[in-house]
Amino acid sequence: MKETINQRITKYRRFRGYTQAQMAEWLGMKSSTYSQCERVGKITCDQIISISEILKLDVGTLLYGEKKARPPITPPQELDFTLMEKNIIKIIRNLKKQDRADVFEFIQQKYNKSK
Numbered sequence: 001m002k003e004t005i006n007q008r009i010t011k012y013r014r015f016r017g018y019t020q021a022q023m024a025e026w027l028g029m030k031s032s033t034y035s036q037c038e039r040v041g042k043i044t045c046d047q048i049i050s051i052s053e054i055l056k057l058d059v060g061t062l063l064y065g066e067k068k069a070r071p072p073i074t075p076p077q078e079l080d081f082t083l084m085e086k087n088i089i090k091i092i093r094n095l096k097k098q099d100r101a102d103v104f105e106f107i108q109q110k111y112n113k114s115k
Contacts, residue, residue: 003065005048006041012055012062013038026054028093 003011013023024034027050037043043051052059081089092103 004041006038010038
């Protein structure tokens with residue numbers, strides 16, 4: 001039986017030692033939505049790209065598989081954000097691409113002025 005993309009995502013997520021809740025958080029989605037991605041395999045192209053980046057795999061590996069898995073990589077460090085910081089991050093993630101770029105540019109300008 002041929003392995004599906006959702007089976008490969010589950011396999012590599014477990015291989016890296018990540019939970020579904022961690023993946024959902026890093027992808028900016030609900031845990032239940034991410035769980036459905038792994039169970040059903042209804043995944044967008046953008047999600048595949050993001051998942052491949054988190055799992056440190058090329059997109060082709062998720063799409064088509066490979067003969068052997070790569071060695072484990074240290075997971076991203078957990079950051080201790082305040083509730084306000086978490087809410088700001090959620091708001092920024094939900095902005096349109098151009099609006100998000102404008103926010104980052106504004107922050108960068110303010111940061112450079114404060115130096």
